[in-house]
Amino acid sequence: MQNRQAITILAALAQESRLAVYRLLVEHAPEGLAASAIAEKLGLPNATLSFHLKELSHAGLVSSRQSGRFIYYAPVMEAMDELVGYLTDHCCSQSGGTCAPARRVTAGKRRPASA
Amino acid sequence: MQNRQAITILAALAQESRLAVYRLLVEHAPEGLAASAIAEKLGLPNATLSFHLKELSHAGLVSSRQSGRFIYYAPVMEAMDELVGYLTDHCCSQSGGTCAPARRVTAGKRRPASA
């Protein structure tokens, strides 16, 4: 995962409403939830939710699919997986610290050791 | 880890200069680096760096200790560990998804299963 993409994802999650949306979607994975359901559960105005969904979508954290008049949003687990991988690979001690070493290899996509 | 703290940490990392500072400090853990060394390595003006260091510090991601005229900044690994724990616990699928299940138990600080 590239630096810039990590920042985009971090920024997408670093906002109360968006984090709440994402967590809610994770609870309802993998089907996801319609925008109207999200708005109702979180008490967000349509326009506000749409703005945040666009941010999450742009960051690659959620996907959407249309079903009739509804648009279902679902979390993209791979994005979160890559973020966690980025953090453990680049932002944790590589020398026996607490957060890095136990990281499992999920996909072969992370760099060896250097920062 | 509380929701609000997670957002604070995510926001602290979701900025190019700050992420660069943090990664640089991780490379130099556990001693850390003096502010002047960080500024030089990253090409940041003093005032700008100081602003970002304060953000990181406020988020609990870095600690500082004075040594003569120098102030050394070092990464706080526990904060990153807790963030990764928060993400895997609350933002990953709990039902066999890719990012959650292999998470080791580092400290007994995370909630059982619910979100």
Add this chain to the structure above:
DNA sequence: TTGATGATTCTATAATCATGGAAATATGGA
């Protein structure tokens, strides 16, 4: 004390982000 250096704070400015009402754009059913 004085001077040099490291670091932070003050301050102003610019840029970005969040909010939400209102209007516009689908979609499907009658």
Add this chain to the structure above:
DNA sequence: TCCATATTTCCATGATTATAGAATCATCAA
């Protein structure tokens, strides 16, 4: 077609964040 509903876009407003020069504060050496 016409209507109701789901969702997004438009737009204005307010709030927050990033930047960095200049001033200030802190520490040490002579």
